[in-house]
Amino acid sequence: MPEFNISVMPGDGIGPEIMEQALRVLEKIAKKYSHKFNYETVYIGGCSIDKFGKPITADTIATVLSTDALLFSAVGGEKWDNLPQNMRPEAGLLEIRKAISGYANIRPIKVFPAMETFSTLKAEVISGIDIVIVRELVSGIYFGEPRGVVKLPDGVRKGFNTMSYKDYEIERIAKVAFSFAQKRRKKITSIDKANVLDVSTLWRDVVSEVHKDYPDVALDFMYVDNAAMQLVRNPSQFDVILAGNIFGDILSDEASMITGSLGMLPSAAIGGNVGMFEPVHGSAPDIAGKAIANPVAQIVTTAMMLRYGLGLEAEANAIENAVDKTLEKGYRTPDIFKNGNKKVDTIQMGDAIIEEI
Numbered sequence: 148m149p150e151f152n153i154s155v156m157p158g159d160g161i162g163p164e165i166m167e168q169a170l171r172v173l174e175k176i177a178k179k180y181s182h183k184f185n186y187e188t189v190y191i192g193g194c195s196i197d198k199f200g201k202p203i204t205a206d207t208i209a210t211v212l213s214t215d216a217l218l219f220s221a222v223g224g225e226k227w228d229n230l231p232q233n234m235r236p237e238a239g240l241l242e243i244r245k246a247i248s249g250y251a252n253i254r255p256i257k258v259f260p261a262m263e264t265f266s267t268l269k270a271e272v273i274s275g276i277d278i279v280i281v282r283e284l285v286s287g288i289y290f291g292e293p294r295g296v297v298k299l300p301d302g303v304r305k306g307f308n309t310m311s312y313k314d315y316e317i318e319r320i321a322k323v324a325f326s327f328a329q330k331r332r333k334k335i336t337s338i339d340k341a342n343v344l345d346v347s348t349l350w351r352d353v354v355s356e357v358h359k360d361y362p363d364v365a366l367d368f369m370y371v372d373n374a375a376m377q378l379v380r381n382p383s384q385f386d387v388i389l390a391g392n393i394f395g396d397i398l399s400d401e402a403s404m405i406t407g408s409l410g411m412l413p414s415a416a417i418g419g420n421v422g423m424f425e426p427v428h429g430s431a432p433d434i435a436g437k438a439i440a441n442p443v444a445q446i447v448t449t450a451m452m453l454r455y456g457l458g459l460e461a462e463a464n465a466i467e468n469a470v471d472k473t474l475e476k477g478y479r480t481p482d483i484f485k486n487g488n489k490k491v492d493t494i495q496m497g498d499a500i501i502e503e504i
């Protein structure tokens with residue numbers, strides 16, 4: 148029986164409640180497909196501060212690095228908001244991301260058929276969109292040096308950052324995007340601002356070089372401002388979007404929002420020591436402990452872990468199909484409830500999804 152070791156970080160707020168449902172779903176998958184999942188549940192964020200006095204410990208990091216994948220929920224809450232920056236829950240998140248050093252952020256942008264009317268765009272514009280955004284995560288303008296705010300001799304203050312990429316950083320993220328595209332509709336749109344930025348010229352050159360190894364994939368380039376416009380005009384033209392750190396950051400939030408279900412989408416950081424899988428939403432402290440949190444994002448995040456972290460494609464599909472069917476049948480937690488739906492709590496939503504697997 149195939150065995151997999153999974154680090155589990157329920158974190159804070161609604162994290163433990165939605166993680167519980169995700170693990171129940173995983174156990175159903177284990178039973179159906181004869182796998183064994185071993186869980187290492189570890190602390191991060193506020194709960195780690197409360198227990199160990201810091202947002203993550205060296206032991207926790209070592210544990211995560213020894214497993215096959217990390218399933219994360221969310222961290223943060225008012226209780227820890229006034230701590231110094233390096234002691235806050237989010238510092239634990241930054242530390243684990245650094246230890247893992249996953250350079251490829253993967254954000255699938257999918258419309259749940261039953262949720263089309265939740266988008267601010269017309270249903271016919273967003274119907275059936277299925278995009279994967281591959282964003283470079285550890286370089287670009289957020290990390291480039293020099294950076295800072297200085298006072299010039301004439302008293303004027305100047306703030307600056309450096310947008311830089313080395314060829315190998317572009318090459319490795321492009322390879323991730325091309326390999327995703329090969330398993331999908333075989334189309335990549337690479338995003339840049341090559342009409343203005345030198346770094347974008349290098350980006351285009353390297354992406355074109357990598358393309359030679361993937362002749363079955365169609366490649367086109369798009370300026371980031373046009374891409375922002377095209378995403379709301381005709382999102383179904385996109386299959387895989389490849390972008391650097393800042394452009395990918397902005398476009399992925401825009402793209403998630405047009406699905407109408409931002410709070411139900413997963414994301415991943417891969418390419419590093421261990422794949423890390425997490426929902427797009429935060430710890431929702433306003434509804435924590437009320438048993439009304441929507442577990443769907445955590446559950447589809449688990450599907451993403453099975454597919455991209457453990458190579459279990461059929462198992463991932465089984466979860467996603469079960470979520471689609473559950474939503475089609477009208478089951479809704481309060482955050483996505485509309486008249487005519489069946490209102491359920493966190494556990495009942497988990498039950499309904501498990502029933503469909």
Ligand code: NAD
Pocket residue numbers: 161165220221222223224225237240410425427428429430431432433434439440441442444482
């Ligand atoms: P949030 O995503 O936690 O919540 C925004 C709104 O969406 C809230 O009204 C919340 O109730 C609702 N919501 C979110 N997820 C939901 C779910 N699964 N089911 C039902 N409703 C849901 O963002 P926020 O309010 O800006 O941040 C709250 C806390 O989460 C803060 O401490 C923040 O720092 C933290 N946060 C953590 C992460 C992370 O761990 N990756 C990401 C974002 C925010």
